[in-house]
Amino acid sequence: MSVQELIDVPRRYGGNPDYVLAGGGNTSLKEGGVMYVKASGSSMGDIEEKGFVRMDQKSLDALWTADYPDNEDEREEQVLEDLMKARLSGETARPSVETLLHSFIPFTFVVHTHPALVNGLTCSIGGRAWAEKALGKKALWIPVVNPGYILAKYVKDRVDEHLARGNEFPDYIILQNHGVFTGGNTIAEVDQRYQLLMGKLEEAIRITPDMAEEPLSGADADVLKAAVKDVYGADAGFEYISIKQCGPWLESREAAAPVFSALTPDHIVYMGHEPLWIPADGDQAAALKAGVASYEAEHGKKPKTLLIQNRGIVSCGDSEKVAHLSGLLFRDAVKVSVFAENFDGVQFMPEDKIAFINNWEVEKYRAKQSS
Numbered sequence: 094m095s096v097q098e099l100i101d102v103p104r105r106y107g108g109n110p111d112y113v114l115a116g117g118g119n120t121s122l123k124e125g126g127v128m129y130v131k132a133s134g135s136s137m138g139d140i141e142e143k144g145f146v147r148m149d150q151k152s153l154d155a156l157w158t159a160d161y162p163d164n165e166d167e168r169e170e171q172v173l174e175d176l177m178k179a180r181l182s183g184e185t186a187r188p189s190v191e192t193l194l195h196s197f198i199p200f201t202f203v204v205h206t207h208p209a210l211v212n213g214l215t216c217s218i219g220g221r222a223w224a225e226k227a228l229g230k231k232a233l234w235i236p237v238v239n240p241g242y243i244l245a246k247y248v249k250d251r252v253d254e255h256l257a258r259g260n261e262f263p264d265y266i267i268l269q270n271h272g273v274f275t276g277g278n279t280i281a282e283v284d285q286r287y288q289l290l291m292g293k294l295e296e297a298i299r300i301t302p303d304m305a306e307e308p309l310s311g312a313d314a315d316v317l318k319a320a321v322k323d324v325y326g327a328d329a330g331f332e333y334i335s336i337k338q339c340g341p342w343l344e345s346r347e348a349a350a351p352v353f354s355a356l357t358p359d360h361i362v363y364m365g366h367e368p369l370w371i372p373a374d375g376d377q378a379a380a381l382k383a384g385v386a387s388y389e390a391e392h393g394k395k396p397k398t399l400l401i402q403n404r405g406i407v408s409c410g411d412s413e414k415v416a417h418l419s420g421l422l423f424r425d426a427v428k429v430s431v432f433a434e435n436f437d438g439v440q441f442m443p444e445d446k447i448a449f450i451n452n453w454e455v456e457k458y459r460a461k462q463s464s
């Protein structure tokens with residue numbers, strides 16, 4: 094394998110915002126008992142050879158028969174320790190949180206992404222039924238499971254059952270409220286599988302989001318920006334978003350339902366699990382400050398997405414980067430939510446799974462890496 098082959102797939106998929114946003118997604122390549130997997134915190138679009146961690150395949154396989162404690166925190170801590178030990182000597186980076194999932198997929202190349210089009214399916218009520226009809230045994234649908242070892246183990250068990258029924262290894266592992274795993278033994282095969290999936294989805298889509306920017310009347314971005322700086326500090330990041338699609342959603346708290354909860358783990362990490370709704374009446378700056386204070390009292394952190402009634406959306410945070418990523422994921426959430434209308438409507442993550450991500454150590458690590 095050449096370095097070119099190693100970086101080609103992640104760069105192509107990671108450099109395409111239709112597939113990957115904010116350093117999400119990951120790829121791996123297996124060769125001669127070694128799995129090269131994306132390091133946590135490195136981003137696919139501009140990855141170099143050092144953005145990969147080399148893992149010993151045998152040591153990874155041994156994790157499936159290891160005994161881990163039932164206690165969530167202890168278990169994840171021990172799994173992480175074993176993952177670190179499974180690195181080839183000389184490796185210092187932390188492998189992707191999804192390393193274990195990559196490790197048992199028998200394709201040379203494995204490409205995991207979170208495309209808005211695919212998530213329109215994974216975050217919908219009718220997604221599973223559609224996938225079963227359109228993709229048949231080629232796809233395996235996985236309901237929402239807490240990430241980390243639990244998810245990898247759950248998927249492996251479902252795959253083993255699928256194989257035991259006489260099926261081939263599925264071309265697609267579709268993770269509800271998350272994304273898709275696919276791959277192939279050649280780059281051409283990877284591309285072919287993605288094209289087939291995306292082609293079928295495009296055929297099924299009738300309702301598409303209107304992402305045209307359209308400033309709403311009555312919004313005073315300067316006033317809002319000053320208020321954000323007051324509340325989030327001098328380094329605060331601020332992005333004012335006004336998309337045609339969101340106009341009617343901003344009429345009331347109820348109308349904003351399509352973006353009022355968490356679609357996937359990345360949405361929780363980057364834009365927050367729930368936006369702050371700010372009613373339009375009265376002084377906008379005062380309403381923003383009061384709203385952020387009560388949100389912080391309730392959730393223990395400040396919101397990153399503010400929905401201001403009939404005025405627009407503000408993505409904000411402690412830094413420019415946090416605000417920018419939040420805006421990126423908000424726009425993605427708009428697309429996902431509208432695409433989901435093609436599959437009987439949007440379905441958010443269950444509350445307990447949202448709470449798990451909010452508390453998850455690995456996600457805190459990722460959020461820290463990106464800020």
Ligand SMILES: [Zn+2]
Binds near residue numbers: 118191
């Ligand atoms: Zn993922």
